[in-house]
Amino acid sequence: MKNNIKQNDSFNNMDQFIGKLQKEDKRNLLLTRNVQWVMWALAVLYAVFFIIIPFDSNTVYEKIGWFLYVATFVSFGFVFNYLKKEYKRVDYGLPTLKMLENAAKRYKLFQRKLVLAITPILLIDAGMVLLTYKPENPETLLRTIIITQALIIPSVGIGLLIGIAIWRKRQKPLRDAALKMIEELKK
Amino acid sequence: MNNHTKKEQFKQIVDENSERIMRICRYYNPNVEDRKDMYQEILVNVWKSLDKFRGDSKISTWVYRIAINTSLNFTGKAFRQMKLVVDKDVQNMGLLVDDEVQLKQQYESDLETLQTHLNLLSVIEKAMISLMLEGLSMREISDVIGLTESNVRVKIHRIKEKLKEQILEGNTNNSPVK
DSSP states (O other): OGGGSOSTTTTTOHHHHHHHHHHHHHHHHHHHHHHHHHHHHHHHHHHHHHHHSOOSTTTHHHHHHHHHHHHHHHHHHHHHHHHHHHHHTOOTTSOHHHHHHHHHHHTOSSOTHHHHHHHHHHHHHHHHHHHHOOTTOGGGHHHHHHHHHHHHHHHHHHHHHHHHHHIIIIIHHHHHHHHHHHHHHHO | OOHHHHHHHHHHHHHHHHHHHHHHHHHHOSSHHHHHHHHHHHHHHHHHHGGGOOSSSOHHHHHHHHHHHHHHHHHHTTGGGOOOOOOTTOGGGGGGSSSOHHHHHHHHHOHHHHHHHHTTSOHHHHHHHHHHHTTOOHHHHHHHHTSOHHHHHHHHHHHHHHHHHHHHHHHHHHSOOO
């Protein structure tokens, strides 16, 4: 937020400064709302595919596949909402020790919320398998599963590696500093 | 909290506490531009945290918490460069020593030496010293930091002892050989 507020004139006019803060709040709110809308819109789009495909023995896999896509984007929406709320919970008005403990927790690499992020990945994985699988050739099931995993696993792996690299550069030093200060305070 | 109420409350907090915030920024930044930068960051964090303020502590304590927490984050970006700056205008400088008059006078007269020793302290120690220089009681410091009052008392006592030892050691090393 700080970078978007021009420094020099900020304190000559408090109303102007507050105006900038409010504008920034609105911008952030709009940005997160837009991302969420995209998730809901994709969920609706796939729900349409799910609904228009007639339900019979030939299309059952496809139907379940579209349904899993809907579930993927709904769960992405919820994960995003959860992360947004967590970000908003950051409170500088807490006692220092508590704030440092929260920061150390927030900047941990492997957290319980990672399980939340895995859910949509598993759903889209299963959805892709079912949508590409041809039930008239049941022998292709194993091949379909392997091809899908060959696409998903490297993508997730690359994403994970990029995430770890970003964490090492940005969050790890903050977590290390927070842990060091906590240790000193508790000594 | 609606936008208008938040704006009014924010303005009131800044009006009543700007001097306080300025002083904290001054302790940490010899450079005027850095001070402004930190002051601005503190105000941004006051704004961000205002919705969560439930009145459990005094407004001044809450503002000190935000200022100290921001300074820890702020200085985290340039951890090694962080300096605690004191000058002769700091009113509570005498609190750094408990009773030794001579040492107290030396602290006040030789700011440069004091400055050097203060900057050898850790980030947390510097934060505590800045609150002490603000004239906060042990109870208030414990509210800001989140430790028990007795714990704060022990820590501050240790910091004072450390400073005293370093200053005395410096004196011994600098005294002429007879």
